[in-house]
Amino acid sequence: MLEVEGLQAGYGASAVLFDVSLRVGEGEVATLLGRNGMGKTTTVRAIMGLNAPRGGRVALRGAAMAGLAPEKIAQAGIGLVPEGRMVFPMLSVRENLLATAANRFARGNPWNLARIFALFPRLQERQGQSAKTLSGGEQQMLAIGRALMTNPHLLILDEATEGLAPVIRAEIWQTLAALKREGLSILVIDKNLAALKRLADRHHVLEKGRTVWAGSTAELERDGEAIRGWIGI
Structure with missing residues (x-):
């Protein structure tokens, strides 16, 4: 689905990414x-x-x-769920969702308002409210719903649960x-390694703009002690 090889990028004269490689398989x-x-958001x-790569390869399908x-x-x-959620604050929940709506790949069961409201009933209850009036958790649901409304092949979430209440x-x-x-x-x-290990198939560790480790959840469990310093736990 997504292949990144030797990615380099930065901001102005400052280099941040030097050699980032990662892979997301179909359905993974x-x-x-x-x-x-370490360069996660820059990646x-x-x-x-949003930051033009200075080298390397990025391929989708x-x-x-x-x-x-x-x-x-x-x-x-x-579809991107950015760090900080970045919803359109003055638009209503419904307008935020419709702003990105598209079914470019003619899916038979596309993401639409009905499916998003079934996934997040709280958004249906608040569909007429402006996004700025939502709680942080509700804004994150809205950001996910907005990305899904593009009917993407790949969903990227940057800091998926940062700052949210445990129940959210x-x-x-x-x-x-x-x-x-x-x-x-x-x-x-995300920083919740326990949740990520339950959910994910593949993991990549960045250190100072480079991929220093990649492997499966089983390999992460096996090598956990060795990579502890890289992931800050």
Whole structure:
């Protein structure tokens, strides 16, 4: 589904990514792990074209993405739930969802308002409210719903449960598990290693802008002591 090889990127004259490689298979959940400041968000931004890659390869379903405009990458089938949620604060919940709605790949059972409201009943209850009036957890549900409304091949979540109450975190993890059961490919960044190990098939560890370890959940369990310093636990 997604292949990243030797990715390099940065901000202005500052290099942040030097050699990032990762892979998300069809229907897989994969993670990006690492301490703060190691390049996880920059990796996501480079994949999405928000920071133009300076080197390396990004491919979605075999098609090159590096160098394309962000909207072209989104239209190719990547849905992003960004760090900080970034919902449209002055638009209603319903308007936020409809703003990105598309079924470019003619799915037989596409994500639409009815399916999003079934997934997140709280959004249906608040569909007429402006997004700025929602709680942090509700805004995260809205950000996920907005990304799903693009009917993506791949969903990327940056800091999926950061700052959320425990009950909301549990709901988000349950949602991601349900999306995995539907066969959606997912790349997720989060600090909750226990939840990630239950959910994910593949893991990637970043250290100072480089992929220093990659493997399955079983291999993560096996090598946990060796990578403890890299992931900050």
